[in-house]
Amino acid sequence: MIQYQLPVAGKLSDVFIKRQENHITRNRSHCIKGTPTFQREYNNIQQLRQHQIPTLEPIFFAAYQTKAILITKSLTGYQSLEDLSPEHLSLQERHSLIIEIAKLIQQLHSHHFQHNCLYPKHIFIRQQTDQWEAKLIDLEKLRKRLFKKQAMTRDFSTLSRHLADAWSTADRMRFFKAYLGETKLSEKSKRTWRQLTKKMLQKRR
CATH class of the missing domain: 1.10.510.10 (Transferase(Phosphotransferase) domain 1)
Known part of the structure; x- marks a missing residue:
């Protein structure tokens, strides 16, 4: 996990960038090929945010085959x-x-x-x-x-x-x-x- 500054909503903000490759999670829906583990983390972040449970704020996510990148807003001051x-x-x-x-x-x-x-x-x-x-x-x-x-x-x-x-x-x-x-x-x-x-x-x- 690496911390950067990126433009978010028109101004520079501290963010965390997490990249991964060949790290997958298997479940009933994807029991053979599986899905990138960060895909699961991103989905879980969204679930908690829907229920207003304090967690990370995602800025960007993308996945292709076994590669994935997840960018979240830095927890400045935490x-x-x-x-x-x-x-x-x-x-x-x-x-x-x-x-x-x-x-x-x-x-x-x-x-x-x-x-x-x-x-x-x-x-x-x-x-x-x-x-x-x-x-x-x-x-x-x-x-x-x-x-x-x-x-x-x-x-x-x-x-x-x-x-x-x-x-x-x-x-x-x-x-x-x-x-x-x-x-x-x-x-x-x-x-x-x-x-x-x-x-x-x-x-x-």
Whole structure:
């Protein structure tokens, strides 16, 4: 992925240009030849944007046989969650960030989308005065699930494992409550929390 400046809407803008060749994805519709992986990412970006889920802004896409190019507007002012040092945040900033990310993931799952690769480096954040903005990137593996809980289980497990050193148990609980919109967990939510925690611990072994 390379960053350039290109004219967009009559003015120069920072963009990311991603090129690929001989990297294809097979599915039921294209089980033999497959389609360029960036085609799937572009389609997924468009799906999220249709549902007003914060993500990348595509500027140009083209594909020919196994070649593809995808150009998106640069996320100027954003940084990945992976690159953020929690110790540099006040307690209030930390709490508001966790809540904002929880709202983003809840919005994703409410439409039965599963990111399927929800690492901290795939969540980009930007602090605006006293609030945060968050966007999802790298949507090549995004998929629809029949049940929302399937998406939640997979994405929570992945994100929790990779934030284990940065987020405390209290942080993860705050995230979970914000995701559910509960100030106090119901018995059903407590059972789900225990299931998710058990799954995360099993994966870390």
